[in-house]
Amino acid sequence: MERASKRKKKHHVPTRLNVLFFAVFVLFSVLILRLGVVQIVEGQEFVKELEGTSNTTARIDAPRGLMYDRFGNVVVDNELELSVTYTNPSRSTSADTMLGIARELEQLIDIETDRITERDKQDYILMQMTQEERFDLVSREERNELESVSEEYQLEVERITSDKTEALSETDLRVLAIYREMSRGFANSPQRIKRGITEEEAHKLSENLYRLPGVDILRDSRRNYVYGESLRSVFGSTGTIPREKVDYYLARGYERSDIVGTSFLELQYEDVLRGQKAVVESITHSSGGTVDHTVNERLGQRGNDLVLSVDMELQQSLESIISEEMKKAGNSFILDRAAYAVLMDPRTGDILAMAGFNDPAGQTRETNADHIGNVTKAFEMGSSVKAASVLTGFEAGVAHPGKSFNDRPIRLPSTPEKKSVRNYGWVNDVRALEVSSNVYMFEMAMLMANCNYPNNCNWTNNSVAEAYNEIRYNFSQFGLGSETGIDLPSSSTGLTGGSTIYGNLLDLMIGQYDTYTTLQLAQYISTIANDGLRMQPRLVTEIREPVSNTDEHGAVVQKFEPQVLNRIDMNEQFITRVQQGLRGVMTRGTASSRFANKSYQPAGKTGTAQVRVALGTGDDRRFVDGNTQTLVGYAPFNNPEIAFAVVVPNVKLERNGGRQGMAQEIASQALDAYFDMKDVRNGPERAERPILEQPDE
Template identity: 75%
Template sequence: MSKARPKKKHHLPARLNVLFFAVFILFSALILRLGMVQIVQGEEFVKELERTSNTTARIDAPRGLMYDRYGNVVVDNELELSVTYTNPSRATSSTHMLEVATELEKLIDVETDSVTDRDKQDYILLTMTEEERYELMSKEERAQFDDPSEEYRAEVDRVPESAINSLSEQDLRILAIYREMARGYANSPQRIKRGITEEEAHRLSENLDRLPGVDILRDSRRSYVYGDSFRSLFGSTGPIPREHLDYYLSRGYERSDYVGTSFLEEQYEDVLRGQKAVMESITTSHGSQTVERSVNEKLGQRGNDLVLALDMELQQKVEESIEEEMRLAGNSFILDRSAYAVMMDPRTGDILAMAGFNDPAGQDSGNYSDHIGNVTKAFAMGSAVKAASVLTGFQTGVTWPGNSFYDRPIDLPGTPIKRSYVPGGFGWVDDRKALEVSSNVYMFEIAMLMAGCHYPNNCNWNRNSINAAYDEARFNFSQFGLGTETGIDLPSTALGVDGGYQAGGNLLDLMIGQFDTYTPLQLAQYISTIANDGYRMKPRLVREIREPVSDKDEQGAVVQKFEPTVLNRIDMSDAHIQRVQQGLRDVVTGTRGTARSRFIDRPYQLAAKTGTAQVTVNEVEGNNQTFVGYAPFDNPEVAFAVVVPNVKLESRGGRQGMAQNIAQRMLDAYFDMKEERNGPEMVDSPVLEDPDTEEN
């Protein structure tokens, strides 16, 4: 037998043993080091970490510009510097903030007008010692309060009047600064003062290292290049309104952000808002000293620009027309001296100009602009609405083109005698003649027949038939834009006042524009609808949204273009609309036309309707003067409405024909500019918005 071979012994190489031993030693060292870091040096490293702060601030970028339809910048941004205070995320004591405010007062000038008595009481409590505060109330009195806030309010009430009166001007300045600092939110820059001077900026820069939380930031405010022209309709900016705070926070805004708070600024907030700059500040401190500080900045971008339908040169002419007439009017008003005018393109709905003037009785404000009154105030418009009344009669079948009614005084039970302005009446008038001479009785006949009253022999109307006539008349009027939303691109506008269901005599008043009230813009949309062959266009203030570019004389690429929008086509037939259009032309060209003397020789071929609504203010009788129209008659390119409310009667010294005077001036200006344009007139210095005091 062969001899068995011995088995091999498997031995690990010596190198591998050395490697395992080395790994063991390294792991042991690592575990030892981790133990040292976490157990022995853990507290020290936590303190070191706390000495390094990383703060991110988002700085508002300038808002987008606004241009008029011819490329003129009408709303700009004025660049400036602001001093801000940023609360850290951890709680900051009021005493510390007061110390910063005291140092800051030495470096900047601040106004103290906004400081209230409550602010002063809070400030005095803050500067009192504990012993002084304790002396304000007895121990027994304090024991009555379970809630510390109630105890604090009681302390506020105990602050002596003498302490409030003893505050110096320096105290008030410190308080004004502290007040703004306390209004801020954690980690959000709170503006302490906007528009600091160059000297203030230098002083602050030299002392920022000892003013924790204080910084100088680039800022901007709205600049209105043409002064108060169209100013109020551009809108305002300011802090987020409290009632809208949740809405803006849900859309990524910060509590300290400034937003559009009215009119175009509010309507196009998402467009005009810029892309914020981001500033990351990393500070490493050792004890009370700053060892290292670095700032990383990501640049922001201006918001998108708006191109308006507005013609600023025409706007200025319309404002001048109103101001000139108001100057000549003198003491012609029973209430505020005021007037309103709207000019729009009936084919597109473009608002070319919209001006208002209001001089409150007994007040000398120095600035009488009231452009927003065109969309926020409503008036009885008088006979200016009679074109809608005639078309309503056609649509309901109670009258028809060429049909005549006998114009004479109407005596209904329980109603004052109703008549046209000619005491004995006009006799037989058809629809066109009724518009030409402004017959009230023709409109009364339409109203009565709609309610089932065949005056004088068979007037069988009742409450149900009268109410149904109210509904039908208002429905037809609303098709023109009277008493309903105009659709203009603004956040809110007035609808006027619906007088409800009243007596039958008030139904007659409704048909001559002396019951329900409408805004000047609604009146302009109504006449534009007739000029546009029955198509009601959505009024628009903004035509385009464009990207921002660095050169303000140039415009960026189009982001969005707003096309003309038809809101509705009125139910009336083309033949009926054309019949009423001819009646409006007769107002200017007819032998008895109520606007003939003023416009018959004008080359722009006007179609129009005059109006006078009776009003009583403080038992004094007067009237609202109105005038609407469009031109040229054959191819309308501009429609308008002028309202001059609360004018004294002629017998009492009121100036008559003011609405027509204004209309003549602004129409002359419009057609003159078709031949030659000079551009809007610059003002001596732009008007700057103060968003902290602006009435929003």
């Protein structure tokens, strides 16, 4: 019975497979039949329907995200505007066609001509010449000697003289300016011809778009700097995609005509600030004499907003303090009037304010603001780095808390005499900081290079090179000569002196060899104020979703926590000892006249770096001696909440009319303003005329 049952089951399996195969055959037959009907019988109808349907998709730019200061004040806003664009349907569009459109546009919009180059004018003239006229520019013999069409064209361009380009009319120049922008675009990608067209221009264009193929009006926006030049350079700029980065942005979903961040915060946070474009799809269907028009729109969204660490009221106060001090300085500078200052929270790395002033000699500029100079310009900082020097000596074992050296002139072979401002005699580490003893730093540097001056000096090229490396390594732990980590796409790390001769080693220890930025100086003193923890400086603390009411904040998308970059490899007792010395500078030392009675109990270190500035050229070239004034510090001494660095470069010597104490005066007023604002705040003052960013600024 079991065998019969098994045979019966085996008999049923092939039957089921046959049924399945037959069903599949039937289904495929029906599918093939239907495809035949669609393609052969109804094919023409579908083709007609397709030909009667047009689909146009437009992507409309969304405004970039806003920037707020730490107290919720909008510092970078958007100004809505209209732009006129040209979309080239094909790279094969003739120059004559585009020139015709440019001539029509010239009658409808006003456009600046200051970007036109001499080569643009020459090309424009060639385009309008007949073939015979172009042949007259280059002889037949010359053409026969040329190897390529490009060489022939280049020779034609060279034959267009300045007399001809200068003869172009204002109308020609406006047409050329429009054509120039049109030709810069890419196929099937809208190219902005003019941003911020007037209402009258918009009406004229709207009435004439039907006869201007490829021309359209685009809703656009421009950056609005609510507080004028305050931190303007740090915010950065926006513009069209740089040609060298086109592939990079296209791979990330951008279009060639998009506006992107091109520098500093705008560039650093491009992915955050970029808005989500609105997409408008227009579908037109024609059938049987009727036309159906459907529009599908996906709304865009403004980019995410940035909340900055900056206190705009404090920023404005710092700018005003520096500006007033520069006015008082008069003719105190060797060449350019300049000053830089950074205020930051040593506990978090927050940049509270960062102001720069630069007034180039012999130049007239719209603004003297140079805030970004705090991260891009480096100087010899002088004695303000001596706290790092003392800690380096402690770590190297050539000195210790309480160790004294005899401050007297140092005379080395083939080296100018090295000394302090005066001979202080025997001074310990704290006193050396208070009076800014150079010799104390020299002694440590020599001992690190195996030179016990004057009796047992056995330094060699190797021992000196090792001392250089050790000093620079220790300095880098504070941020001197290394990347600060600030959230900007580019910043300077300063320069290291190239020569490693003996005398320069001594200069390195007193801040007169390598160069540093004002931000590096602020990070260095913040590290000491923060008991050896080096914090990453930051300008952005939060990213938030956009909201329609700019008086409110959206939900937090990302919050940036304070980041510790490193802890310096030095004994806590050493750090505490140096902190005491820095407090002594303000109460008994070189800065006591301004800071001894301050209620907020500051600590700090003064600096005066000797400089020699070259003036003139050729036979008139001469060198003028001066100094760079610096001051670093923090307050309050027992619980630091603000650290500062002030740099005033290239000041004349006092005997030559240079104003002394400018760095100290700026720092004193800045600290006063900070602590006053803890009790009374009035808020920042908006600029009477906010600055609108210019195209491709």
